[in-house]
Amino acid sequence: ACNEERAAQARFGAVMCCCGPCAMYRRSALLLLLDQYETQFFRGKPSDFGEDRHLTILMLKAGFQTEYVPDAVAATVVPDRLGPYLRQQLRWARSTFRDTFLALRLLPELDRYLTLDVVGQNLGPLLLALSSIAALAQLALTATVPWWTGLIIASMTVVRCSVAAFRARELRFLGFSLHTLINIFLLLPVKAYALCTLSNS
Numbered sequence: 001a002c003n004e005e006r007a008a009q010a011r012f013g014a015v016m017c018c019c020g021p022c023a024m025y026r027r028s029a030l031l032l033l034l035d036q037y038e039t040q041f042f043r044g045k046p047s048d049f050g051e052d053r054h055l056t057i058l059m060l061k062a063g064f065q066t067e068y069v070p071d072a073v074a075a076t077v078v079p080d081r082l083g084p085y086l087r088q089q090l091r092w093a094r095s096t097f098r099d100t101f102l103a104l105r106l107l108p109e110l111d112r113y114l115t116l117d118v119v120g121q122n123l124g125p126l127l128l129a130l131s132s133i134a135a136l137a138q139l140a141l142t143a144t145v146p147w148w149t150g151l152i153i154a155s156m157t158v159v160r161c162s163v164a165a166f167r168a169r170e171l172r173f174l175g176f177s178l179h180t181l182i183n184i185f186l187l188l189p190v191k192a193y194a195l196c197t198l199s200n201s
Helices: 002-011 027-038 051-061 082-104 112-142 147-168 171-196
Strands: none
Touching (some): 027 051, 082 171
16 A cells, blocks of 8 residues: 555655554644644544544645655554454544545645545445445346456456566565455445444544
């Protein structure tokens, strides 16, 4: 995500989410926004997650720039079991949806690529979910294999993973294509649940 998505956003003038463990901010900029940052609310209720994405959006709204530094190195704690991983993805999905609403007013001031990117990040999972549901419905109702849908999803996966493998000069990135199955069968339902429970903290 950082090497591809954040780097692409930086080329167009604004990283839309500076990841918490990797982010550094100018103190003077942070002090200007500290009150807004510490009192994050959503629908009138305090919110205590997605603070990195929220702070990034506040910085951009205040007119500051966000940059991507490809050779920065940071250590962080990551989930190593399925339950904590899905809870992390639920938090991330909620914060992405929430802060997209904040970012919409900001997008006209930024490069048009960033609008396309933000819209794509939110519509992409929806289109993938609709494709998957349509394919399952076809299989259930007609007993025919939805090979066209499967071929398109597989092709997009292979192209994306091949680009990542080429850029990183590491073949192991091709293995990331297996993430498509995780995305369809685990993360899409989590994102749907996140969208239905945005007010939960």
